[in-house]
Amino acid sequence: MPTDLDPRPRSARSPSIETDWDAIRSWTDDKYMQFDVRPVGRGLTPSSSMYSVPIGDITMTHFNYGIHVDLDSFDNTSGNILVLTTLTGWTRHRTDRVREAELTVGETFVVDCDHTAYRLGAGPDHLQLNLTVPHRLLADLALRWYGQVPDTRLWTHASVVGGPDSPWSSLLAYAARTASVAPQEVATGRIGLHLQEMLAAQLLADWSARAGIELGGATAVPAPGYVRTAVQFIDQHARDLPTVTEVAAAAGIGVRALSGAFGKYLGTSPRGYLVEQRLQGVYRELSTGAPSVASVARAWGYVNMGAFAASYRRRFGENPSQTLQRNAGNRMPITDIACRPRTSHPDVPGEDSSHAQ
Helix, strand or coil: CCCCCCCCCHHHCCCCCECCHHHHHHHHHHHCCCCEEEECCCCCCCCEEEEEEEECCEEEEEEECCCCEEEECCCCCCCEEEEEEEEECCEEEECCCCCEEEECCCCEEEEECCCCCCEEEECCCCEEEEEEEEHHHHHHHHHHHHCCCCCHHHHCCCEEECCCCCHHHHHHHHHHHHHHHCHHHHHHCHHHHHHHHHHHHHHHHHHHHHCCCCCCCCCCCCCCHHHHHHHHHHHHHHHHCCEHHHHHHHHCCCHHHHHHHHHHHCCCCHHHHHHHHHHHHHHHHHHHCCCCHHHHHHHCCCCCHHHHHHHHHHHHCCCHHHHHHHHCCCCCCHHHCCCCCCCCCCCCCCCCCCECC
């Protein structure tokens, strides 16, 4: 991968340096997500170069701070996955207190900030080519191509992907060069949609391989659009406990047909999928900071604490209080816990059986 890879049109490559922290923060909040950034050293003024171009729903950025910085407290509700490629200098990626990856030229790191507590350090001469990828984009592609959405083993597995002379680096270089000569077509045209699909597919393949996950199989069948719509509706409204009737209405299909399709394509029922998303939501909040187990459980619609604790224990192999206590004071990321693959869940005693089943 060339170290000077640049998606900017040649007419936009004249030096444009930003030194105001507020302006930089506003730009990064928009292109990535909210997070905290601190200069490493005293009296340092940023000398930032900032450029972005949409590739369909993906945002590609060519960016640096111009100084040594540390970043943390990434927004865990953004719904975004960060794919960070180092072009010059070094970047240091850390997901807990003992494991970290230091990347140099041409290496890429991927992290789902909704599922993993994450910190980033970047040297004074760093330059990055980054992608902000909506989580729903990868989940949707996996559902269409492989007939299933990967479980938390993927989303919690922050890791290096690709590398110099890999298919990923070649595709990233192609996307950046195409953006530099046809930014409008990449942003809004068919070229951008094709590039988006290729980038998402290659990222999903490389990332799942690093996580030890086999996507689909020879007999996998792409799921129909109404299943994807139903999955997205449940993901967005899991806190509200939608009924199966509401999910089916949002997907524009009958209850019986939706339940059959979930069994065929996802290996679970609509209610089983909803139960999984609620438990995962509780797990994330207990792992990354919460005032109490009860407050988090109530926020996700649980009323019977005994039934909730039993369901949580079956899913994660520990009591919710243990998850909270382990992370109290020193919040460890979800990647430190061996999450089991998603399975169908039995009805939870005390829960309203009218909810998606």
